[in-house]
Amino acid sequence: MLELDKLVKLVGDGIEAVVTALGLGPTWVTLVQLIVAALVVVVFAALVVLFLVWWERKVSARFQMRLGPMRVGWHGTIQTIADALKLLQKELITPANVDRGIYFWAPVVTFVAAMAVYVTVPFGKGLIVRDLNIGILYILSITTFTVIGLLMAGWSSNNKYALLGGFRSAAQVVSYEVPMALAIVAVVMLTQTLSMGEIVSQQAKFYQWYIWRQPLGFLIYLVAATAECNRTPFDLPEADSELVAGFVTEYSGMKFAMFFLAEFLNMFTVAAIATTLFFGGWNGPFLPSWMWFLIKTLAGVFVLMWFRWTYPRLRVDQLMSFAWKFLLPLAFINIVLTGLGIYIFRP
Amino acid sequence: MLSYAWLIPVFPLCSMAVIMLLTHRNRVLSAALSITAVSISFLYAWAIAFTVWGNPEVQRFSFDWLNLGPSMHIPIGIQIDGLTAMMLIVVTTVALMVQIYSLGYMHGDPRFSRYYAFLSLFTMAMLTLVLADNFFLMFVAWELVGLASYLLIGFWFEKQSASDAGKKAFITTRLGDLGFIIGLLMIYTGCGTLTFGGVFEAVKTGALGGAFLTTAAIFLFGGAIGKSAQVPLHVWLPDAMEGPTPVSALIHAATMVVAGVYLVARSLTIFMGAETAAMTVAWIGIITSLMAASIGLVQNDIKRVLAFSTVSQLGYMIMALGLGGFTAGTFHLMTHAFFKSLLFLGAGSVIHAVHTNDIREMGGLHSKMKTTSITFLIAAFAIAGIFPLSGFWSKDEIVAATLGHPVFTVLTLLVAFMTAFYMFRLYFLTFTGTPRDKHKFEHAHESPKVMTYPLIFLAVLSVVSGWIGLPWLHHGFSSVVFHEEPHHAEFHYGLAAISLLVGLSGIGLAYLMYYKRRIDPDRIATSMPGLYNTLLNKYYFDEAYEVLVIKPYYVMCQGWFWFDQHIIDGLVNGAGAFGVLWGRFQRWADETFVDGAVNGIGWLTRGFGATIRYLQTGSLQNYAFIVFAALVILWILR
Amino acid sequence: MEGIGLTHYLTLSAVVFCIGVFGMLTRRNAVGVLMSIELMFNAVNITLVAFARYVTPATITGQVVAIFTIAVAAAEATVALAIVLLIYQHHRGIDVDRINFMKW
């Protein structure tokens, strides 16, 4: 039932046949395949975001003993679509004295960076756009572009709240990227590979999940990743009570929507990486692999939402000292312990 | 019995230590301890005396105190012979009387216990002195009695004059002690021992003799001059009267001051071996005697009169010894101890009653204090040499000793005359006539019994102590206390009569002048103002010392200190300053020439640099530009 | 036209390097200068990696050196920017022309 991987293979073969029939070389085959895959991923991402926005509202409401959106669709299921339509219709306001070029490109960069990650995320058995051999490293480096986007937005808006938001975001992301990367390095030490596909395939059985061998690493990753995507309690860059709306203050309409999308995508990405690295990826019994992936990932997203309504926001100095004085040493300890473990249990 | 005689000084020593360390807060206990200790010593001394009386052999007991081989071998020990026994009796008797007497005299003094401790210290030292069998131990004790004297003279040290007097006494006697030390050093150098026996043996065998011995003897006599207040070191004794009167009686009349006499007597062998030294002794003795007696004629302080009397009598003894009159000197020493201490204690009783020392403020006290007056009179008769009191017998011996030296005989009699005169002048002015200070007279009263009983006891001794010197007495004084061998001087009736006559005439003159007022002493004084003032001012000795010795010494000390600070230290600091200056010069030279050369090079470089420094824009971009431009140009020029 | 070879990469590297040199020589802003220097670094890295690809493909020494270069460049940037901040705090400006206290 719902063997998506076979469908993908079918589509791929079809494209190859069509392109070859048009008299073009294998390069073009690959190109077209990639473009199609990218489109599919974009559509998928948009759907995911639509779902996540709704879900977030519902979850938040439940946490607050409310109902959340209820009117549009069953239990407000298509509320998000309505909101999106509203956003698309809105006038694109470009405030005076903004740095126009950068102001324009900032949401694009952010969005593209968020999307580009999905190139190497294994959604299911055979459902991966390109299983890059530097997979996880690729993801780490591409996510940094998100920050560039935020900084650009903060700078170009010519607004001090925006600037401060950008600043905080950049500082936060750069700081938390270090422990996160180190936590991932610990896993990579075990996997001996950077490829996402291989990492998943190494965790075929429940007891092979790396969470069992990297509990500390997982905790570090979880905390750092939460900070990476600016989620509460690390939502300082867009702390509405302090900075209006942070770097997005001056954005509206479609551009705002792109930031919004990027943010939710990032959340999904974080959960997806956690699933891949620690929880066996798409591996699981009975259900098709992509469903296992979605279940695990959405569970991860739920945890992030749970955090949001559980922990209060940190102060900015606490934030930095937490990263540098606590998480970072912990990550180093984790690496040392991992190394020791590898040395002790070496074949 | 005799071998434990060293215990005699130990008792007072113990009492001193106990009082100092333990009982000084309890005055009754302190006094009781001290008196008990001296009583034991007193009894022991009498026991020893009787032993020696029967067996006048010299007994010695000694042990090695320090033995460093031939260069220093000092055994110390005790020696008991007649002289020692006699001295023991004198010292313990007077000490006991004085200590009892002091119970009354010092009653109420805040430092009562300390007083008794010092008295015990003195007693111990004095007993050690007389028991010593060698010069070294004697010197040790000699210094200790000096210390005790110092402490007791300055006992009331709040009074400036008392502390001055103590210091004066100590330093003056110490000056004499220098002679003593040098004498000891010479003797030891000469014969390698300091025991009496050894030294005398050496003198007799001639191992020690000639000019060396004479010098040593004169130096040795220096100690006696200091201690026994002979000219020219007699100046401390009158001042020593600042101490409590019982102390004067004990130390400065009866015992310590006769230590010098004892020294000469003890070492008479040495002096006999050195004729010149002996004559020096005799001359100093008679001069002292004459001078002190003449001063005594005019003094108005009751204690000073007695003090000069003491000096005079000591001179007597010294002279007698110098002339070889061993028996005379020592016999007079004994009798003098008794009657002079009686005189002092009597004077103390008077002072206790009227609270003044000045006889011009006394008079008529006989009616108020009969015991004191009568005992004082007995003592005065004794010192004047009136038959049959003790003084008669001993003075007669002295006069007899001068036979063969007519000058000495005449002077001796002159002194006897003066002695009788001033003693009775003192007596008449104090006890008879009309009270010159009514107020003081009103308050005068007889002293308590603890003070009068010692007076009576001593009065008895003053009367009878001379009788052991009766020439016809078998085992009399001279058969026990003798030099070389017992000698029995023939009793010179003629001389005795003359001296008695002289004494009586002196008394008579005093009677006329101060009792009957037939002759006005003031008129005599005013008729010879020069002589009178000279005598009143004690021949200006103190002033002379002040001007000739003390002041110049101070000035010299200041001078040396200046020399030290400015010349010697100046040299040191000068060396330092020179070092600093030299360093400065070197720095200057360094800066001028060496640095000059270096700086010259520097200037050259700098001048060159100044011209090309404009290449140094400070802008890194310029530098980078030059680097790359150079790269290109060099490549082109390659 | 034959395929892209070593020379192409080296030429690209040279061009980028010279652009960096130009920037370094002319920018007044200290950060600008730094950026130009980063360009130069990257040009050099291209060279290194290109050599690694074409001259010593088996041992890829060039890549190793490039890694070192990147690390050193990062360190350099860190310190340099710290200095820039310090200079800014001292002089309220980071104009390289005016930072000439090493002038004669």
Add this chain to the structure above:
Amino acid sequence: MDTISLAFYALAFLIIAAAIFVVTSKNIFHSAIYLILALFGVAGIYVLLQAPFLAAAQVLIYVGAVSMLMIFAIMLTARIADQTIRHTNEQVPTGLLVSLGLLAVIVYSLWQTPFAISSDPMPEGAGGTLGKLLLTQFALPFEIVSVLLLGALIGAVVIAKKDSVRREPEAPMTPLPKSAEKVAG
């Protein structure tokens, strides 16, 4: 024209254009953004040169860290007023000359040099070979670089720490001579 060539020329164009903007842009922030672009292009070149690990590292370090620092520095030091001041110094013509001269020199040399092209295959895998090299043959430089990084880290903290700086600004730098000011205007 095959895809590799296409990619190369596209990337080369991107890099060169971005680089030129980096050095000439009046807005320093724009320069930074262009720099990121240029660096990203270089990462692409690395991919072309079959050094994917290096490419990822390039992006991670340059884009994620170095550029970020640059932007930070710019934000902390830039003032709006600065934009009106001339962004280049008076070395522009000479600098251009030297740069071009240098380019000419280098390119000439390049084309003159016969390189020993090897046709050995590149090792498989992403960074495995690189890692082994770093921990074996290049272990010492690797450690030295580690120490260097640590030193730079501490040094940067020490230098930039506020406490080490006197709060009141020093006497302002020697003002430019009047003539220079005019040129600048």
Add this chain to the structure above:
Amino acid sequence: MSGLLSWMIFLPLIGAIVALFMPKDNHRLIRGIAFVATLLPLILTVVLLAQYDPSTAEFQFVEKAAWIPGLNVNYHLGADGIAVPMLALTTLLSFLAALVSFNITKRVKEYFAFFLLLETGMLGVFSSLDFFLFYVFWEVMLVPMYFLIGIWGGPRKEYAAIKFFLYTLFGSIFMLVAVLALYFTSTPHSLSIIEHIQRAPQMTRGFQLFAFVFFFIAFAIKIPTLPFHTWLPDAHVEAPTAVSVLLAGVLLKMGTYGLLRVSFPMFPEATRFFAWPMAILGVAGIIYGAMVCMAQTDLKKLVAYSSVSHMGYCLVGMAAVGSVAGISGCMFQMVSHGLITGALFTLVGVIYDRAHTREISAFGGMWIKVPVYSGIMILFVLGSLGLPGLSGFVSEFMVFLGAFPYFKITVAIGVVGVLLTAAYFLRMIQKMFLGPVAGHSEGLTEINFREIVAITPLAILMIAIGVYPALLSDLIQPTIENLVRLIGA
């Protein structure tokens, strides 16, 4: 117990190091450490005295180990009859001075560290049998002394400290030259004191005279003899009490000790040659010191100058080179002066602590206000002026007795010093203790228990030696006899 001397020497050093690691505000702890670090050597001294065999002149407790073999330098320790009393004196005075120092409140930690280092230096000098070691300890002693005077001293402390330091160093240079001369004239090159003593008969007369003079300058400054004495009053007056105690009690003895240990046995011919000049210097020192004392107005300075006078006796005693009595007298004087002057400085410190002045004229009638203090002070003054029954008398008498046969007139003049000493001390006593209560005497408080504890051992020893000198003479006699035999006068 092997290594007894080493333990004695280095225990204080260990104490100093331990003290340095203690918190600097915990004065009680640091004092406790100093107490223990000075008490232990004192206990070891008792062991030393118990084990010492006084019937021989040989060095005992010898420790020898190669130190710098290339230069033939050895770590060579040993003690004989000259050294043992000095070691005992040093440990005793150090212990008591440490007690006295308990009232120091300024920089306590450094103070006691320097103090203990000083003790190490002093003990080392007295037990070294190798010139190198001797010189090292000699200099080690200087440095803490410099700081002790220079930091904890009186108003002119810097001047005094520098003067002391430079002056002594000046002397040390002469010693160094002489030591080097000895080293290079011996074959094989040796720095052993014992070996040089053994080769004494081979030394030429000229060399002996030269070396003797050079050593003498070094030691004379330390003693100090007459023309080299001016550092002493300054150093004494400015130094803190405990340091004065050690300075007078121990450091001055190093000069005389050095002469007896080095110069006399090593250069017998020169010693005989210079005996008379030494006697003259000694007598001049006695008289001169006493006269300068008379002019003093500062009590501490008076005591300081009295040291000049008293050390003159040592020199006179030593000048009697052929006399066991003379040299023994010198030893007695060293010990006795150490005890008495140590006590006197302590007592001066006691009133200085209370009245903050040492002017003699500022006091009067103290015997009424503070009888116990006055009694103790007078006891020690009497000891100092040579009252029989106290140690000072014994030593003076021995000195005179020993020296008189050799230098009759000179010694006879020296005897006058006894009188002059009495004069200035009695003058001081009269002004300060007798007479009516005046000046600062009014508010004085009595000497306290700690100070009495510090004084009592000195008083007991002073009286013990004075009453029965054989206690000490038995220890030193064989050594002194051997020394006299070596000099061969």
